[in-house]
């Protein structure tokens with residue numbers, strides 16, 4: 584952990600200790616006040632009420648402070664992650680360009696360097712798109728100009744692109760059942776839905792380690808809803824963390840430990856897109872090492 588991380592941890596502990604100490608003092612005063620004044624009814628009632636308010640205020644204040652420190656901790660981690668995500672591909676592109684400029688390389692070698700630079704620029708583009716989309720979906724509640732979007736189209740496209748981007752050739756990411764076009768149509772923003780599904784598929788790949796086996800499925804839920812499920816057999820998520828993963832900037836310790844690159848924005852974007860379309864997203868996992876399933880549920884276009 585870096586020095587600022589350690590300092591922030593100390594601040595949380597300090598605030599928590601101070602809060603707990605003050606609450607204990609207020610509670611002790613309250614008890615002694617009751618013992619002293621139990622005979623004079625009204626004064627006792629007034630005193631108990633004001634102590635209750637005081638203790639409540641202290642509890643709220645402490646909780647608020649701890650939450651704010653945690654938020655600033657996540658902000659810091661986010662800035663660090665984004666800087667890394669922007670600097671790494673840029674540095675790599677610069678290095679390859681300098682190599683191309685200085686050395687006389689064979690055409691094959693030149694193509695190899697150019698391909699790597701294209702991949703790096705795509706990584707840059709993805710990070711920038713992610714930040715822009717987080718800004719866009721963060722404020723508004725509904726999609727601006729909804730159009731009819733065929734989900735089987737979107738799922739096909741995302742699976743195909745993920746396969747290409749990661750150079751998979753053995754069906755590491757596959758559609759569980761292909762549904763005919765036009766079966767599941769929703770009203771919404773195509774680009775946002777593509778970004779949401781891409782995020783889920785990319786995460787499933789990123790958090791699978793070396794053994795990537797991802798299944799994407801499109802299923803009807805009752806009469807009016809449809810679900811896109813993305814299932815992996817990767818590092819899994821503990822039950823306490825299943826809800827937290829959707830918080831903005833939040834990254835699980837396992838992701839940091841395994842040094843999986845990311846910004847902690849992806850799932851908060853998926854959740855915002857789901858809400859903007861009148862749907863929801865949730866995660867399921869049997870625990871660490873047991874894989875995860877993320878499901879994006881959306882209302883079907885009413886006929």
Ligand code: ADP
Nearest residue numbers: 786787790828834835838845846847848849850
């Ligand atoms: P990022 O992947 O950029 O860290 P996300 O918002 O997409 O950010 O995900 C938040 C966190 O949720 C990740 O850091 C990771 O710890 C966890 N997570 C997301 N998808 C999966 C998955 N399929 N399996 C295990 N953990 C996951």
